[in-house]
Amino acid sequence: MINIRKNILGASSVIGLMLFLLGCATYNDRIIPYYKDVSAGNYADAEKQLDKNTLIQKPRNRLLYLMEKGRVCHLNGKYNESNQYFNEADSMLEQGLTSVADAAVGLFVNPMSQRYKGEDFEKFMIHYYKALNYIYLHNTEDAIVEARRISLQAQQQGDKFNNNNNRYSNDAFSLAFQGLLYESDKDVNNAFISYRNAAEIYFASPDSTYYGTRIPAELKRDLIRTASLNGFTTEAEQFEKTFGITYQPAPLPEGGELVFFWENGLAPVKTQVDLDFSLIRDSNGALFFTDAAGGITVPFEYSGDRNKVDLKSVESLRAAFPKYIPQKPYYASATITNNQVQVPLEKTEDVTDLAIKTLKQRALAEMSKVLSRLAVKKMAEYSMRAAANTNGKTNSLLEAGSYGMQLYSLLSEKADTRNWQTLPAQICYARIPLQRGENTISITMKTSNGADETKTIKINGNGRLQFYNFSTLR
Template sequence: MKKYSKQIPISLMGLFLMVFVYGCASYNERVASYYKKIAEGDYLAAEKDLERNSLLKKPRNKLLYLMELGRVSQLNGNYEASNRYFNEADRLLEIGLGNTRDAIVGTLVNPMTQNYKGEDFEKFMIHYYKALNYIYLNNTEEAIVEARRISLQTQAQADKYNDKANRYSQDAFSLMLQGLIYERDRDVNNAFIAYRNAVEVYLKQKDTIYYDTPIPTGLKYDVMRMAYLNGFESELQRFEKIFNMPYKHYQAGAGGELVLFWENGLAPIKQQEDLVFSLVKGSNGDFVFTNAAGTILIPIDHDVYRNNSTSLNDVHSVRVAFPKYVSKPAYFTDASINVDSNHFYFEKAEDINALAVETLKQRFGKEMGKTLTRLAIKKGAEYALKESAKGSGKNGKDNALLEGLGFGVQLYSLLSEKADTRNWQSLPNQILYTRVPLKLGENKIALQLKSKDGNSHTDTLTVKGNGNLQFLSYPTLR
């Protein structure tokens, strides 16, 4: 027995090293082949690659898998399949992905083993893609339903943070999209309300810049135009004053208008960052985590520590793995449109890169508190086992089995600690948009793109003007 006990640490080390070598790769690295094909524009190969990926097929990654399938199906022009996947993702979000077992797994192992629950801005993007799919399928009724669901999502987001300052409690782009969908349905009253709501989000911000996105001039005109069409004279005058911009009414082209969304670049990826915090007692006797410089103070998370008998008195420092976003500059830096010698330029409507980075910062304190408390509990259990091993063996000698278990817990804590580096990475870095008037019949739209290395690329889009407001997305995901 004694000989066997001494071998426990060696056996455990071999086991955990194998787990560590397999599990140390980030999510992006393990799904790199799929994202490489997305960036290359080989969407058919990307879809096949995605369907073969064993990591994304794990139950805990089902939401992420469905969002990626919905996205790549749309890129391949399979809009019905795309919305089947997005609807299933919506259903998962509605029933909820958190439960007691999921919480326990996250506490005992790491957040990467929990169900992926989606970033808040990712949930809004599902509505964007579903609405586009329905419009491409000429299913206006379902597109309107999706517009209404944006209101529900917006309310849920506002309730989540109680509209706190400096929190992502609304999505201006989704509200603007809602207005566009209502306008397409010639519902000028609801279109005005949606545009006004989007404008109000910007007006609450310093310099009317919302997550690195200045209020689009197109949105200013849209809310004033809807006020004009509704006969809301006082609202029109109010916005003219706010924007310092007199309203001049215009008629769309005989063939209607095209709203062209330019989806440029790829969303940032998550990578792991290792940090060290000390555990000290505050002035009121409660435990507090602090960094080496003393500039960050994070209280222990009592929701995690509650009903836990593990003592933290012997825990002095904790190493934590936390995610951080790494941005990649988009290959294309500018774009414009030429139609019959007329030039049109894009305005930024949504900066997903800025949203990702800033929303992660916003929840840093709360999530770090949970993570640090979880790790401190693990470390306290490790110390308790080692202490129990002292003098508890035969003839008063240290108990080798307990000592080995203590060593195993220590090694497990070290090697199992991993940041959650999952995110919906086939989203664009930014979404820009412009309106283009159309003539009846066939319209040739020249889209000129400029890259960061100074090269130009021109693509010609053919759109049939039918008198309606039409939508089209153009992805350059590289």
């Protein structure tokens, strides 16, 4: 029996060491080569890195792979291929990624071992890139389909949180973008509705700020203009008064207009933080977890008899939780110029702020799941150890098993540090008039230390509303 115990303890130590070495690495650590290639603009190499990375190729990470692949193909100008990947990602989300087996994996192993289901704001971004891909492929009909699907996504998001304004229950940028898509299809009625829906999200906030973004001046002008074009005089005057803007109708520029999106920086990365908790029973018999400082209290999710829970079995727990680390963009601001017209690029979506705040919104619920899972493991380990020492005799097999369970519980604990990391830190935009024929658009970007850098692009003015997205991923 002694040899059996030694063998089990030895095997447990080896397994534990392997789990520890793997557990120390976050998702970001394990995809760094891909991440660096994207940041450097080496998109072809980035695709190769994705295809050979064993972590993101795992079935549980399929959604993440599809979103990353769709994004890098878009950056590389492979718009048709990009949408093939985004369409598959869309299909996976529609079919659902939750199952009993997947829930069991999260319960008995860790959330990093479950299927990646995507952040709520990531789902909206799929529609943004799909619509742009269709526009660049001159497929206006499918781009408008994506505009309608933004409404469906917004409805699902609202239903998820009962349209709670304190939760991320909609996406103002996606609705403003939807309005632009409708307007490009000369559907000013639906464009007005979309702009109004976007503006109402800002109105619902006391300071008209939505996840790090103030209502853009361009959205204000678009809302008033489309209200006027639809003959909604009362609404137009009301919005003029609200925004302090006097609308003056003007003919469409001869070459049309360009809506320019600047995708600046890279989304935050997730890391892991470890916190210590204890299981406490209050005077009413209720069980909850509290941290060492007593500043955090988390409910214990347990379906068994709470009165029979032995607190000694869960004296202390070390739990792993995800935390976003922002990446400060290299560029702080930018303007675009066409001839004598210069327009500042306004922030319309702050992905960094969204990521951090939406994670914080669900932090208590996630803490409860993690701690409850660990507590159940700890109770099972304690019961096995108690069973190994009964009537003054020691069952070496059970004792060794309890130590192996303890080691596994400790070293398999891991936070879910996955996210769509090649999304921009923020999206800014502006609308600028075009001349008929070739236009040279200058983008002047100011770095964080105050230096200016200028890039130019060529746009052919065709009398219509056009789109262009420009990425600076560093």
